[in-house]
Amino acid sequence: MTSGRPRIAIYFASHDGHTRKIVDCLAGHLGGRDVGVTLIDLMAGMSPAIDPEADLILVAAAIRYGYHLSAARRFLARLQAEVPAGRIAVLSVNLTARKPGRQTAEGNIYLRKWLMRAGLRPALSAAVAGKLDYPAYRWFDRMMIQAIMHISGGPTDASTIIEYTDWAQVEALAGQLAALAMTSP
Numbered sequence: 001m002t003s004g005r006p007r008i009a010i011y012f013a014s015h016d017g018h019t020r021k022i023v024d025c026l027a028g029h030l031g032g033r034d035v036g037v038t039l040i041d042l043m044a045g046m047s048p049a050i051d052p053e054a055d056l057i058l059v060a061a062a063i064r065y066g067y068h069l070s071a072a073r074r075f076l077a078r079l080q081a082e083v084p085a086g087r088i089a090v091l092s093v094n095l096t097a098r099k100p101g102r103q104t105a106e107g108n109i110y111l112r113k114w115l116m117r118a119g120l121r122p123a124l125s126a127a128v129a130g131k132l133d134y135p136a137y138r139w140f141d142r143m144m145i146q147a148i149m150h151i152s153g154g155p156t157d158a159s160t161i162i163e164y165t166d167w168a169q170v171e172a173l174a175g176q177l178a179a180l181a182m183t184s185p
């Protein structure tokens with residue numbers, strides 16, 4: 001920690017808005033713990049500057065068709081070149097994380113693969129369950145997600161809207177992130 005209260009910069013990539021909702025919730029909990037938070041939308045177009053003052057940098061991204069959104073993958077690659085792994089945290093938002101044991105890099109194949117491909121051992125990594133919203137999907141996406149859900153034992157009724165996110169997990173993550181920012185190398 002540099003001086004004063006710890007600071008966390010959260011760079012996020014959200015396609016349909018749910019990852020944004022999760023990082024907003026994280027930011028609220030971190031604010032309550034007297035951690036300064038900056039939120040940066042990686043989908044906003046420009047390639048954003050890396051916050052040199054942050055004690056910890058969190059990269060949060062949703063998954064579509066097996067891959068985290070490319071804006072987040074590109075940003076993480078840039079980040080690794082500039083910031084030590086001990087000051088980086090990674091959060092994956094996907095539907096696989098709705099299942100028990102799939103909230104860690106060991107248990108969540110998407111998160112594990114992302115970190116493996118990046119060759120990164122971050123200070124913290126976690127997967128959080130996202131939102132299923134069939135009525136909001138285009139025809140093709142709805143068919144594809146129904147097929148994925150059929151295989152993985154999830155709901156296939158086209159009217160289903162379920163927020164699988166475990167908000168207590170999000171609050172607990174805020175606690176872990178705050179602790180890391182306070183002891184940042």
Ligand SMILES: Cc1cc2nc3c(=O)[nH]c(=O)nc-3n(C[C@H](O)[C@H](O)[C@H](O)COP(=O)(O)O)c2cc1C
Binds near residue numbers: 062096129132141
């Ligand atoms: C087109 C599409 C493809 C998706 N592909 C996957 C996937 O491969 N694996 C998975 O676990 N979740 C998948 N999801 C679920 C999303 O990761 C989840 O809905 C998440 O909450 C989306 O976050 P966002 O609203 O920030 O974009 C997919 C969702 C959509 C709409």
